[in-house]
Every structure is written in structure tokens, then in C-alpha cells.
Amino acid sequence: MSKNTTTWFTSWFDTPFYHILYKDRDHTEAHKFMDALTSYLNLPETGTILDLACGKGRHSLYLNTLGYDVTGVDLSENSIAYAKQFENHRLKFDVHDMCKPYHKQFDAVFNLFTSFGYFDKNEDNLNTIKAIKSDLNEFGFGVIDFMNSEFVIDNLVPEEQKTVDNIVFNLKRYVEDGYVIKDIAFAHEGENYNYQERVRAFTLKDFELLFEQANVHLLDVFGDYKLRKFNPKTSERLVMIFK
Template sequence: MWYENFFNGLVQEAWKAGQTDEQTELECDFLHDTLDVQPGGRVLDIFCGHGRHALELARMGYSVTGVDISTESIGELRTEAKREKLAVEAISGDFMTLPIEGGFKAAYCLGNSFSFFPHDQMLFFLQKIAGLLPVGGRFVADTAMIAESVLPDFEERSWMQIGDITFLMENEYDARESCITAHLTYLRSDQTQRRKSRHYIYTVAELHRLFQKAGLTITELLGNLDGSDFLLGDERLLLVARKKI
């Protein structure tokens, strides 16, 4: 998979520079209000990155397990959790293939990492999450790569400045696969790093059917952390689901 060797170097630096402490606090407050888990309960952070949510939730009293394929990110998370003596378990590896024991009260996948998989793999991904949750356990996903968000204003090329890193994205949309292949270039002084990513684009209705097959029921479709309903053209979808009986 493309993401196996993607998350390192300037990619990671640009991602971290693009997040703010205020954003992290707002998102963790949202998780606290939405996951329906008392502090001390075990929660699973899927594709946790360097752990900005895992660390903040642990500071709030939760016991957090974070999983990420980037050894660079997991190393940072372990170092910070150890330094602060936080209840964080950081697991390095591919969530899709790792054996993970259950016992979690809830799970979440934030940071726009929810669109990596084509249909069959997405179903497996959701089934694995459902298998780690108790009946009624909640799962929260966050994505900007939903059809109702991306396609109305699809951009083939865009530039962004993130701190001292210049970021160029060139997108190709494959309608047969409902997939965006992005050719990414990261520039800083005399450094140039190139990556390629693939994001599979689902409609909300398609996700609803996949969640149902996986044993999860979508209960809320939100367009913002303030709880407003998701609408066509919104830049972000926050999806809340429960494990079915």
C-alpha cells in the first residue's frame, strides 16, 4: 500500500506544522463529549500519528492505545508519553494486519486518514474496528475526502505554504475507481521530497451501507465540531457510529 512508506521526513513536519494546540484541544473536547466513555476507560486511536489526540486524551484521564504505521511518529509518541508519564500504549505497524486485543470502550480515526482503502478493504477495516468494541461502543471518524465535500469543487492543482515548507499537490481523479491519486511535492530550501497518495472517495450513502455490513450504525453526520449537521459542500465530515447488537 502507498501509505507504508509515506509518513516520514518533510511530510510529517508539514503535517505537524499545520496543526494547532487549539485545534487539538477542540477535537479532544469533541471526543470527550461524543465517545461516551468515562475517564480511565480504554480508547483506541487508529492512525494516531505522533499522538496529538492520544496525548491530550491521556492528560484528560483516558487510557489510550495508538496505532500507526510510521515508526517515526510512534517513536515521538512513546518519548512524550514516557516523559509525561501518561497512560498511552503506542503500537507500531499496519492496523490492517496487526493482531490487536479488544477491551476498548470506544475508538476514533481523526486527521483525514479514513479514505485509504477501496471497498473490500474498507469493509474489512470497519469490521475489525467493530470487533474491538463492545455492543453500543462508539466509533468517530473524520474525513475531508468524502464525495459530497471533494467533488463539487475538485482541484487538479494547488499550492500551500506551511511554515518554511512549500507544498504542491497535483490531483488525478479516476471515476472508475472513485479514487484520487495525488502527486505531492514538498520543498524547503535545498530539500525536495516527492510522494504519491491514493484516497478512495465514498458518498455518505455508500459509507452508511458499509458501516451496516460491518456491524456499525451511523448515528450522526456532522459538518463541524460544534455539532452542526453535515451539508453538501462542507469541507469536513465527522461521522459518529455505534456497534450494533
């Protein structure tokens, strides 16, 4: 039997296999990024942060330990159900569609780890930035941490096999119709699974156009988690600060 789905971000993120495949993500690097970012933004000591598309809440949890009042939201009901076990009076999780404004304003809205550009309709990408703007208070900052598409495409590994928890994941990566695509195939307990990740290969210029349309102002652009200067050819990340 084969299970196949390509409406990918509403299904793949809700599977346990997504979290198995990416279980080795670097928490130390993520923590240092949050340290650098909150310090750079000079957020109030007990400031409020919306972690938009938070997954299981790894960034939210750490930001909360730094003293911030954090709300983590994600479309994945399973991820939010998992994250809710860590809630406290200054850490909350909620199922929410990031295309729509949340019912509260914050000192900062963080959209981290390339959690943007999933949508087929460009208006949904624009609506997400408009929603971020409406979720910011008068002094708030928006942050989008995206892949540097040019660098990613130049360094794409077309095929890779990765074994995690005795599951052999076969990965194929390619660029098609302006998307960076990853096909993920594996077998588990006698069933074959096929999933796909599709992310729009947005460049800084593409974001600048979206920001202009959403009437937000780009303040700074960084190229990595140490907040070093962005270089379109060599930077691994595209970290944008706006308001």
C-alpha cells in the same frame, strides 16, 4: 537524483517531509473536537480509547490529558517511535495494521482526520470496520472522522505551492477512478522527491453499505468538529458514530 514512491501510506507517512508539510495543523480545533466528542459520547471518566492511525499521537496526547487511558496505533514505525517518548502508565503507542483487530477492547475507537480509505482493495476498508467493531467492548462506540468527499471535490484547489521550512512543495489535486489524489513534488538538498496521497472518495452512502456489511449500526452523523448536523453540500467533515 529522483526518489519516487506511490505505495504511499507505507512510505509518505514515514518521511519527515510529511510532518513538515502538515506542521501547521490546528491543534486548538483538534482539542475542541475531542472535548465535544468525548462529552457527547459520555465516556467513563477514566475510560479507554484506541486512537487508530494516530500518526505522531497529537489526538492521543490530548485525550490522555483529559484523563483517558489511551492506546495510539499506527502503521508508521517512525511516527510511533516519535510518539513513544510521551508514553506514561495511561498512554501507550504501538505499531499496528488497522485492517486487523487489536488484542484489547475499548470504550471507544477513534479513527480521525481522514485516516481511512487508503487501500486499493475494498475488502481492506471493510476489514478495518470489522476490526473496529471487534475492538469495542459491550458499551463501546466507534468514530470515523472522514472528509466530506462531495464538498472536497466541489472545492478542490487543482494546483498550489506551499513553502514550509524553506522547502517548496508543489501540490496538484484531482479526482481519478473514485479517488481524491494529491501529487506532492519538491526538492531537498539536491534531490527531487515525488509522493502521492490517494484517498477513496467515500460518501455517506458508501459508509452505510460498509457498516451494513460489517454488521455495525450507524447512530449519528455530524458535519464538522462542533458536531453540527451533516449537510452533503456544505459540511466540511463526515463524522460518523457507530457501534
